[in-house]
Amino acid sequence: ILILGGIFGVAAFVILFAKLWQLQVVEHENLEGQAVTQQTREVTSSANRGTIYDTNGDVLAISADVQNVILYPRDVASSVEEDEFGNPRSEAIIEAERETKLQDTYDLIADTLSDILGIDREEIMTRLQKTNSAYEVLAEKVEDDVADQVRTFIDENDLESCIYLTDDSKRYYPYSTLAAQVVGFVNRANEGAYGLES
Numbered sequence: 001i002l003i004l005g006g007i008f009g010v011a012a013f014v015i016l017f018a019k020l021w022q023l024q025v026v027e028h029e030n031l032e033g034q035a036v037t038q039q040t041r042e043v044t045s046s047a048n049r050g051t052i053y054d055t056n057g058d059v060l061a062i063s064a065d066v067q068n069v070i071l072y073p074r075d076v077a078s079s080v081e082e083d084e085f086g087n088p089r090s091e092a093i094i095e096a097e098r099e100t101k102l103q104d105t106y107d108l109i110a111d112t113l114s115d116i117l118g119i120d121r122e123e124i125m126t127r128l129q130k131t132n133s134a135y136e137v138l139a140e141k142v143e144d145d146v147a148d149q150v151r152t153f154i155d156e157n158d159l160e161s162c163i164y165l166t167d168d169s170k171r172y173y174p175y176s177t178l179a180a181q182v183v184g185f186v187n188r189a190n191e192g193a194y195g196l197e198s
Contacts, residue, residue, distance in 0.1 A: 048169045052183060052196055060183050061197065062172050067147040067165040069117060069139040073130045076109070076162045077102060108157065113138060116149045140188075141170045171197075 023031065052061040106128050114121040117139045127136045142150070147165055154163050171186045184195020192198035 049171065049186065049192070049197075054179075059174055060179065062174070063169045064172055066141040066143060066168050066170040067150075068137060068168050069113070069142060069147075069150055070164040070166055071109075071124075071127055071136040071138050072134055072162055072164065073128050073136060074132060074134045076105060076128060077131050079105070079159070079161050109159070109162070112153050113150070113163075116146060116153065117142065141168055 048063040048065075049061075051059055051063070054060055106125060109128060110121045110124040113119065113124055119138060124138065127133075127138065130136065139146075150163070150165060154160060173180075173183065180195075182195055184192060184197035186197050187193045
């Protein structure tokens with residue numbers, strides 16, 4: 001019996017070693033790539049443009065920090081807990097409860113962000129339904145007061161994995177159209193499109 005136990009023990013270690021070798025050496029590159037894809041997101045943040053002054057030192061164009069509101073529809077579905085009670089129930093009941101919770105989360109996000117951002121509720125619902133998408137821009141260049149409302153909503157409802165705010169900058173012209181032909185303007189990408197801005 002002792003010899004038989006030793007043979008089975010050695011065989012088990014050989015099988016475990018072979019599987020470990022396969023995962024850590026043979027499939028290393030593939031698994032590492034999958035891990036990096038799951039753990040990181042690439043977000044571009046634009047730099048502020050310089051301030052433009054007139055000869056008297058008055059500001060003609062200036063940049064200010066604003067925020068973009070980003071939705072991750074794929075993560076909304078995965079953030080919903082399947083079974084918080086741990087009771088033995090059928091898969092159909094658990095899935096029905098999950099669908100109800102998911103719909104409640106969708107409604108909460110769509111209703112609240114529609115009010116805060118002034119976006120049509122159906123537009124937000126359409127974007128939430130894109131469950132394969134990992135990046136949907138809901139609003140660009142929102143001011144601090146609106147961004148603070150979004151932050152509060154995210155914190156109060158534990159939606160940190162579903163909705164993000166990213167830094168951006170917005171160009172302001174204190175004198176409006178005064179000397180607009182000389183100062184110029186920037187496009188949506190915050191690139192100079194005309195005049196001194198370009």
